[in-house]
Amino acid sequence: MDVRTHARGVVFTLRGExxxxxxxxxxxxxxxxxxxxGKSPVVADCAGLAFCDSSGIGGLLRLYQRLSAQDRALRLAAVPASVARLFALTGLDQLFSVHPDVDHALGAGTDGPGADGVADGREAPLDEGRSA
Known part of the structure; x- marks a missing residue:
């Protein structure tokens, strides 16, 4: 899992299972x-996610709850069809903020375009990168 701090939030890149x-x-x-x-959003980039089971869902739910308690958002980006179907079957697609890609997730938010104080949809360069 890669973690990158971005000017508009933090991006966790999920890969594999x-x-x-x-x-x-x-x-x-x-x-x-x-x-x-801080109040910056956290984006889980799911483009490389091949599989998610109930433990993975539980992990995302715990992260969502902890971020919500800090008045921060968890946004999911580029969720593969198989995982999106799982979210739809469980109703989690109504809970999670799902976006087509990381740029939209960082710029849009659950409150609509510009909710994060971003005037346009351009992606700023990453501030730092680290791996976990």
Whole structure:
């Protein structure tokens, strides 16, 4: 999992399977971000996600709840069709803010275009990158 701090939020890039064995990586990678002050959104880039089971869903729900308690947003970007179907079947597509790509997720938000104070949809360069 890669973690990148961006001018408009933090992007976690998920790859492979989000399941019982890998969800601990999600928790470890997000623990540092949850400890930071601020209101920037967190985007889970799901473009490389091949599979998500109930443990993965639980991990995303816990992250959503913890971010909500900090008045921060969790946004999902580029969710593959198989995972999107799982979210639709469980009703999580109504809970999670789902966007077609990372740029839209960073710029749009659940409150509509410009909700993050972004005047346009251009993506700013990444500030820093680290791997978890």
């Amino acid at each position: 989000l399941d019982f064995d890998s969800v601990v990586q999600l928790h470890e990678a997000t623990a540092e971000e949850l400890g930071r002050a």
